[in-house]
Amino acid sequence: MSKTIDIKKVDSNFINEEVQDGILYIDPRINNSIKIYGLNYFKSDKRYHRLPKELDEVLPKLEGSVDVLAGNSSGGIAAFYSNTNVIKIKVKLSFKFHMGHMPYTGQAGFDLYIGESYQNMYFYRTSNFDFNKNEYEFTYFNHDNLSDNNKLFVLNFPLYATVEEVLIGVNPNSNIIPCNDLFKNNDKIVFYGTSITQGGCASRPGMSYTQILSRMLGIECLNYGFSGNGKGHIEIAQTLSKIKDVKMFVLDYEANVTFDRLKATLDNFVKALRKNYPKVPIIIMSKIQMYLEFHDENYIKNEKKIRNYQKNYVKNSNDLNMYYIDGAKVFGKRNISEMTVDGCHPTDYGFISMAEYLYPIINKILLK
Numbered sequence: 001m002s003k004t005i006d007i008k009k010v011d012s013n014f015i016n017e018e019v020q021d022g023i024l025y026i027d028p029r030i031n032n033s034i035k036i037y038g039l040n041y042f043k044s045d046k047r048y049h050r051l052p053k054e055l056d057e058v059l060p061k062l063e064g065s066v067d068v069l070a071g072n073s074s075g076g077i078a079a080f081y082s083n084t085n086v087i088k089i090k091v092k093l094s095f096k097f098h099m100g101h102m103p104y105t106g107q108a109g110f111d112l113y114i115g116e117s118y119q120n121m122y123f124y125r126t127s128n129f130d131f132n133k134n135e136y137e138f139t140y141f142n143h144d145n146l147s148d149n150n151k152l153f154v155l156n157f158p159l160y161a162t163v164e165e166v167l168i169g170v171n172p173n174s175n176i177i178p179c180n181d182l183f184k185n186n187d188k189i190v191f192y193g194t195s196i197t198q199g200g201c202a203s204r205p206g207m208s209y210t211q212i213l214s215r216m217l218g219i220e221c222l223n224y225g226f227s228g229n230g231k232g233h234i235e236i237a238q239t240l241s242k243i244k245d246v247k248m249f250v251l252d253y254e255a256n257v258t259f260d261r262l263k264a265t266l267d268n269f270v271k272a273l274r275k276n277y278p279k280v281p282i283i284i285m286s287k288i289q290m291y292l293e294f295h296d297e298n299y300i301k302n303e304k305k306i307r308n309y310q311k312n313y314v315k316n317s318n319d320l321n322m323y324y325i326d327g328a329k330v331f332g333k334r335n336i337s338e339m340t341v342d343g344c345h346p347t348d349y350g351f352i353s354m355a356e357y358l359y360p361i362i363n364k365i366l367l368k
Helices: 012-016 066-070 104-108 209-217 234-240 259-276 297-315 348-366
Strands: 018-020 023-026 035-037 077-082 086-096 111-117 120-126 135-142 151-156 161-170 176-178 188-193 220-225 246-252 282-285 322-325
Touching: 023 086, 077 161, 086 104, 120 135, 188 209, 188 234, 209 220, 209 348, 234 259, 246 259, 246 348, 259 282, 259 297, 282 297, 297 322, 322 348
Parallel strands: 188 220, 188 246, 246 282, 282 322
Antiparallel strands: 018 023, 023 161, 035 077, 077 151, 077 176, 086 135, 086 161, 111 120, 111 151
16 A cells, blocks of 8 residues: 555544654554454453453353453454554553463564565564563664555564553654455454464464464454363353354364363354354364374373264264364374474464464365
């Protein structure tokens, strides 16, 4: 895009934005010039949480820590067009984890992509910061002059932190144009699952497999991976069923539950989704290969039994819009044992392999 527009004519909020040290800092919560995607309730709740405020009193009553994890911003995207010669961020976190096996940049950083369109972008840089602090500032670039043309800027939100505030700094004389066309339409894919779904242990937010798939498919992907706590709660299923414009659900929560819990929850979870989406595709994906499958015969036998249960559940459901994906295959066939950090959570290499395996399957189903 090359058209020049005075941002004050587009959004009157800019008149009151604060300029500090020659930088205009924009708060997406009060200024519509920066569009937020991937966080379904942002528009109504004005916070970077994955579940709505109406569940705030319900979530603490669920066993585990779904209430804490719901505040994590995995899957969030900030997007805008601009010819700015500088981009900075100021971040306030109200909560973050402290995991030794996942890079801080993935847990609490923002990574930046730049390009012409969402499916034609290149990674630029990830924010670096002092992880001991809950507030930080970072400069992605500060060039001498404004660009000749407007470019698309996309910031991916942290995977394992709760963002209280993010201010995006630009040149006050630059164009800032709302990105209302990041995706071709309002279609959404809803992913529900585990820490792997949430993005553990990607080195940066854009490398979670749901974000990679979003860029490959050109579709907004909503991330409801709850690390260790995606256990088939019916309250979550009922909430997900109310999301508008869903074109597919992907359920991948086996790794968080016992076999008995899976059998007790899966059908009810699916039925809750089907109340509002009787024909939308639902994919049941079993657990990815983990280290014990290379070393423990009893584990192998038990996992085969669990996978067969999920496969047969789909087969016997008489639901023509339900599909099974064998999670043991999503890493592909090469260097499988080199694709995780700890024998469980994927590296970036592992997440790319997952996305590349899943892309043609999901795309084919969506095109039916």
